Amino acid sequence: MSGGFISRGFRGRRRRAEDDVRVPPGQYLVEGFPVLSAGPTPRTPLEKWDFTIKGEVDGPKTWSWEEFRALPSEQITRDIHCVTKWSKLGTTWEGVSVDTLLEKVDTAAEYVVAFCDGGYTTNLPLDDVTGGKAWVAHTYEGEPLAPEHGGPARLLVPHLYFWKSAKWVRGLRLVAEDEPGFWESLGYHNHGDPWREQRYWGD
Amino acid sequence: MAGVPRKLAWRIGEVVATNPDTPRTKSLFLEVPGWEGHRAGQHVDVRLTAEDGYQAQRSYSIASAPEDGRVELLVERLDDGEVSPYLTDELRAGDGLELRGPIGGWFAWEAREGGPLLLVAGGSGIVPLMAMIRHRQAAGNDTPVRLLFSSRSFEEVSFREELERLAAEDETLEIIHTLTRSVPPGWKGYDRRIDEEMLGEVAFSPGEMPLAFVCGPTPLVEAVATTLVGLGHDAARVKTERFGPTGG
Numbered sequence: 001m002s003g004g005f006i007s008r009g010f011r012g013r014r015r016r017a018e019d020d021v022r023v024p025p026g027q028y029l030v031e032g033f034p035v036l037s038a039g040p041t042p043r044t045p046l047e048k049w050d051f052t053i054k055g056e057v058d059g060p061k062t063w064s065w066e067e068f069r070a071l072p073s074e075q076i077t078r079d080i081h082c083v084t085k086w087s088k089l090g091t092t093w094e095g096v097s098v099d100t101l102l103e104k105v106d107t108a109a110e111y112v113v114a115f116c117d118g119g120y121t122t123n124l125p126l127d128d129v130t131g132g133k134a135w136v137a138h139t140y141e142g143e144p145l146a147p148e149h150g151g152p153a154r155l156l157v158p159h160l161y162f163w164k165s166a167k168w169v170r171g172l173r174l175v176a177e178d179e180p181g182f183w184e185s186l187g188y189h190n191h192g193d194p195w196r197e198q199r200y201w202g203d
Numbered sequence: 204m205a206g207v208p209r210k211l212a213w214r215i216g217e218v219v220a221t222n223p224d225t226p227r228t229k230s231l232f233l234e235v236p237g238w239e240g241h242r243a244g245q246h247v248d249v250r251l252t253a254e255d256g257y258q259a260q261r262s263y264s265i266a267s268a269p270e271d272g273r274v275e276l277l278v279e280r281l282d283d284g285e286v287s288p289y290l291t292d293e294l295r296a297g298d299g300l301e302l303r304g305p306i307g308g309w310f311a312w313e314a315r316e317g318g319p320l321l322l323v324a325g326g327s328g329i330v331p332l333m334a335m336i337r338h339r340q341a342a343g344n345d346t347p348v349r350l351l352f353s354s355r356s357f358e359e360v361s362f363r364e365e366l367e368r369l370a371a372e373d374e375t376l377e378i379i380h381t382l383t384r385s386v387p388p389g390w391k392g393y394d395r396r397i398d399e400e401m402l403g404e405v406a407f408s409p410g411e412m413p414l415a416f417v418c419g420p421t422p423l424v425e426a427v428a429t430t431l432v433g434l435g436h437d438a439a440r441v442k443t444e445r446f447g448p449t450g451g
Contacts, residue, residue: 006253007251007253007300007301008298010252010289012257013285026258027260028260028261034421035421039428039439041425041428085260085262148421199248200211202209
């Protein structure tokens with residue numbers, strides 16, 4: 001056990017109190033926007049892009065880019081927290097609420113799997129992406145979302161570690177049983193709540 | 204990967220030695236009680252605790268081979284960092300260092316997975332790739348390997364002497380350096396940022412289906428991964444990891 005261990009000679013850098021309450025345990029603040037992904041950045045042209053809700057639904061629904069962009073968008077300002085330990089305060093996005101996308105879908109599913117260009121997946125309880133908690137974001141700080149940050153569109157679930165905010169998202173598959181996604185199968189926590197420091201299996 | 208969740212416990216490793224690598228990097232050699240081994244390419248989380256309880260965490264890739272009993276971390280000193288100057292300037296043999304791991308199952312390679320292996324590193328992005336090269340050597344494996352290694356200058360090439368020695372002993376290990384800011388007199392190697400022409404010359408052909416691991420700063424990783432796909436390499440065989448300026 002490590003209880004009481006002190007790193008000899010370490011002083012560290014304290015945060016301002018008003019920032020401190022916004023930074024979860026083990027995180028540090030950054031000004032930039034670091035990029036993290038497991039492979040090459042996919043580049044799907046907008047004319048070939050669509051967004052699909054499928055799985056345990058009465059019928060799959062698909063939006064083209066134009067149809068997706070015609071849906072009502074919301075402005076979102078939130079703090080974001082990456083499991084690699086950086087946090088960024090007050091990021092501003094625009095996107096379509098997942099509530100809007102699920103509005104016309106009948107489902108008994110309790111989980112979703114977000115699927116993406118490049119084969120990435122991440123799993124979430126339906127409760128974590130509904131009720132004004134998740135968006136499909138297409139705009140970051142007033143500009144179209146750049147490919148290395150997940151553009152043309154990424155999931156935005158800011159209350160969970162940022163790997164749940166899947167880049168290059170192309171749809172949600174609704175499922176009755178939870179299915180671990182990409183990082184969740186590789187040692188990362190199934191839920192990923194930064195305030196409970198759910199980084200890895202067993203946390 | 205085994206699917207049995209287990210808690211990754213914090214442990215106190217003991218610093219048994221440190222070794223300057225380049226003017227900006229330093230190796231820390233740790234004995235970690237109960238360490239269960241790692242796969243080449245994985246990292247650990249390091250946690251520092253001040254006397255008043257304040258804590259800071261960062262991730263560091265493991266440079267040592269799984270076959271090595273000690274855990275070696277290579278730390279790049281970031282002048283405005285909170286954690287790295289402590290690790291490079293203050294920490295010394297005999298000190299404890301709290302860590303947990305190993306972490307990360309994607310950017311990892313085991314000798315039995317074969318290759319050929321294309322390793323592309325920028326600066327301290329060499330660390331997880333060094334673990335792969337050392338693991339391959341320790342396992343007596345002869346998977347063909349090419350390492351394309353971008354450094355700012357000759358003096359800033361991490362693990363330079365060890366890499367020279369390993370390549371001299373092993374004709375299936377090829378090491379190609381590029382120096383992006385300054386070159387020593389008589390330098391005959393590349394002297395520019397990695398580009399499509401260089402990758403075309405150095406990377407295996409797409410038909411040889413190399414397994415590529417790319418690690419370094421984001422602009423290098425983005426450029427290399429995109430170029431490899433453009434040259435016809437299978438995106439699913441290009442694995443990336445980024446070392447940003449946020450490493451602290």
